[in-house]
Amino acid sequence: MAAAALRPDAAGAALPADTAARPGHNTWMSAVVRWLFIGVSLAFLAALLIAPVATVFAMALARGLEVYLTSFADPDTLAAIRLTLVNAAVVVPLNTVFGLAAAWAIAKFEFRGKSVLITLIDLPLAISPVIAGMVFVLLFGLHGWFGAWLLEHDISVIFALPGIMLATMFVTFPYVARELIPLMQQLGNDEEEAAITLGAGGWMTFFRVTLPRIRWGLLYGLILCNARAMGEFGAVSVVSGHIRGLTNTMPLHIEILYNEYNFVGAFAVASLLTLLAGLTLVVKTLVERTGYRGR
Amino acid sequence: MSFRKPSVLPGFGLTFGFTTFFLSAIVLLPLAALVLAAASMHWSEFVAVVTSPRALGSYRLSFGASALAATINVVFGFVLAWTLVRYEFPGRKLVDALIDLPFALPTAVSGIALTTVFAQHGWIGRYLEPLGIKVAYTWLGVTLALTLISMPFAVRALQPALLEVQRDLEDAAETLGANRFYSFCRIILPTVLPSLLTGFTLAFARAVGEYGSVIFIAGNLPMKTEITPLLIVIHLEQFDYRGAAALGVVMLAMSFAVLFTINLLQAWGRRRHVRAAH
Numbered sequence: 001m002a003a004a005a006l007r008p009d010a011a012g013a014a015l016p017a018d019t020a021a022r023p024g025h026n027t028w029m030s031a032v033v034r035w036l037f038i039g040v041s042l043a044f045l046a047a048l049l050i051a052p053v054a055t056v057f058a059m060a061l062a063r064g065l066e067v068y069l070t071s072f073a074d075p076d077t078l079a080a081i082r083l084t085l086v087n088a089a090v091v092v093p094l095n096t097v098f099g100l101a102a103a104w105a106i107a108k109f110e111f112r113g114k115s116v117l118i119t120l121i122d123l124p125l126a127i128s129p130v131i132a133g134m135v136f137v138l139l140f141g142l143h144g145w146f147g148a149w150l151l152e153h154d155i156s157v158i159f160a161l162p163g164i165m166l167a168t169m170f171v172t173f174p175y176v177a178r179e180l181i182p183l184m185q186q187l188g189n190d191e192e193e194a195a196i197t198l199g200a201g202g203w204m205t206f207f208r209v210t211l212p213r214i215r216w217g218l219l220y221g222l223i224l225c226n227a228r229a230m231g232e233f234g235a236v237s238v239v240s241g242h243i244r245g246l247t248n249t250m251p252l253h254i255e256i257l258y259n260e261y262n263f264v265g266a267f268a269v270a271s272l273l274t275l276l277a278g279l280t281l282v283v284k285t286l287v288e289r290t291g292y293r294g295r
Numbered sequence: 296m297s298f299r300k301p302s303v304l305p306g307f308g309l310t311f312g313f314t315t316f317f318l319s320a321i322v323l324l325p326l327a328a329l330v331l332a333a334a335s336m337h338w339s340e341f342v343a344v345v346t347s348p349r350a351l352g353s354y355r356l357s358f359g360a361s362a363l364a365a366t367i368n369v370v371f372g373f374v375l376a377w378t379l380v381r382y383e384f385p386g387r388k389l390v391d392a393l394i395d396l397p398f399a400l401p402t403a404v405s406g407i408a409l410t411t412v413f414a415q416h417g418w419i420g421r422y423l424e425p426l427g428i429k430v431a432y433t434w435l436g437v438t439l440a441l442t443l444i445s446m447p448f449a450v451r452a453l454q455p456a457l458l459e460v461q462r463d464l465e466d467a468a469e470t471l472g473a474n475r476f477y478s479f480c481r482i483i484l485p486t487v488l489p490s491l492l493t494g495f496t497l498a499f500a501r502a503v504g505e506y507g508s509v510i511f512i513a514g515n516l517p518m519k520t521e522i523t524p525l526l527i528v529i530h531l532e533q534f535d536y537r538g539a540a541a542l543g544v545v546m547l548a549m550s551f552a553v554l555f556t557i558n559l560l561q562a563w564g565r566r567r568h569v570r571a572a573h
Contacts, residue, residue: 033475034382041378041390044371048443049396051418052408059411098317105310111299117314119554124322126550128504130524131543134531135325138332143536145328169321193303202305224399231401233507238528251403251507258407258511270404277399284399285392 056274059267071268079245080253080269087161087249088229091168095225096218099176103214104206107184108192118181124173132170133238136163159241164249167235172228179221183214220287227280231273329547332540344541352518353526354545360434360522361502364441365449368498369491372449379450380457398447402507405443410512413439432514437522440508445498452494456487489564493557500553504546 061068071077102121106114124132138144140157150157157163191213195205211218233251240247248256250269257266299307333341344350378384379391397405413420413430423430430436460483468478484491506524514520523546530539 037378041375051412055408101310102314135329233403254403273401280399
């Protein structure tokens with residue numbers, strides 16, 4: 001389960017109850033250390049996180065709200081937003097179905113090679129996004145393995161939507177599965193076995209017994225998968241071809257606008273993705289509150 | 296032993312079949328294509344590509360800056376994790392939620408934002424400029440971007456470990472006359488060491504492969520501020536697929552080495568945990 005730790009888990013841990021009231025700890029020295037730690041932590045986060053996020057909005061609104069809003073009227077920007085949504089609308093459901101199937105097979109049954117399978121599912125998390133894009137260029141690119149065949153049949157994969165979807169699917173592959181596998185393992189098989197023994201069918205058991213119990217974990221995996229699918233840059237950049245209005249997703253469009261010194265336009269698109277990231281964190285925090293991750 | 300234990304639950308064939316099929320189609324076969332593309336090269340050609348001065352320069356930057364970023368994150372990640380676990384202060388929950396922001400924020404966004412903040416006239420860059428410190432378009436900027444994107448990995452690895460430090464041991468040490476520094480070195484550090492190393496490795500693994508945030512802040516000069524993933528992209532843009540595949544295999548080997556290390560570290564941590572419990 002090597003890669004099992006490759007994504008930060010939401011610790012969100014509660015303070016031990018006795019933190020404040022420990023004998024001999026209310027000294028002058030411990031107060032200094034305490035504020036030093038808090039100060040260093042906040043300064044580190046302010047420089048590395050708060051300042052960049054604030055810059056996104058400051059730059060987007062640098063020439064007023066009107067210019068900010070007008071920048072979204074650009075047809076290329078609209079096309080980029082549409083492509084990003086279409087891409088996520090295909091990739092996220094596919095990876096969700098995969099995640100559910102993988103979690104059912106792995107959590108409900110004992111079979112040989114299970115830990116190898118889990119490691120392989122986590123593999124994309126350990127691989128550079130550039131490599132994730134490159135493998136599809138090697139397969140479907142003009143000089144790739146199937147390049148000549150695809151050209152003959154007039155099918156474009158690379159520098160087109162299918163390539164973007166494949167690359168996005170590769171990088172977001174494990175997100176739903178790795179959320180559901182430990183959850184379903186922890187929940188056990190008793191209730192499903194009871195349902196089957198009492199005569200329920202497989203699908204009915206899944207929808208009526210399993211799904212209600214894993215819904216928060218599923219939502220959690222889904223939003224993380226979606227955030228990554230909409231924000232992926234490296235893998236998509238390799239396969240997209242950067243054709244304006246056609247194969248530019250929002251992150252790629254940011255790069256083009258930025259390199260053209262259209263900072264308001266670039267940061268306006270960036271502000272949408274930043275809001276999406278904020279929303280993702282809010283949903284994530286709310287889901288954690290439901291306590292399903294209370295390990 | 297048969298392949299699987301019998302169970303009353305249905306659907307193994309369907310879900311297992313779909314899982315292995317999808318995994319093979321999306322991940323395994325494409326990766327095999329990469330390895331085969333590199334394997335089709337002559338050995339001397341492969342070596343020439345992966346040991347060219349430009350490639351070596353890119354490894355130096357990629358691995359060096361990633362190691363530095365992981366070190367920074369272990370130090371500040373420890374301070375952050377300690378603050379979140381041990382102290383109560385206004386906004387603690389908000390700070391805890393913010394830790395995951397680099398994980399949710401698209402890398403292109405963090406790239407352009409960080410570049411703007413640390414550029415010559417940026418909010419922080421303007422104060423560093425008179426001191427002669429240039430961040431944007433130098434290796435310092437690369438390190439900074441890698442620090443940002445790999446930060447959650449170190450903090451989240453350390454948080455649960457710090458919760459497990461036995462406070463009564465600290466109290467006992469203090470009663471027996473140990474000062475803070477001594478009890479930190481002898482009690483806290485040994486307890487969190489496996490997590491510290493795991494956090495370092497995870498942050499390093501994430502940083503080595505990073506592309507999106509770095510290319511905006513790096514300047515991308517060959518031999519100076521060019522990371523290995525960018526060099527792969529340059530090979531691909533010149534339709535030099537074999538060269539790109541060769542460098543890709545080097546990075547892939549690095550990923551596997553890192554995965555293996557994490558595996559060992561976690562096994563070590565578990566063993567220590569079991570021993571401590573007895």
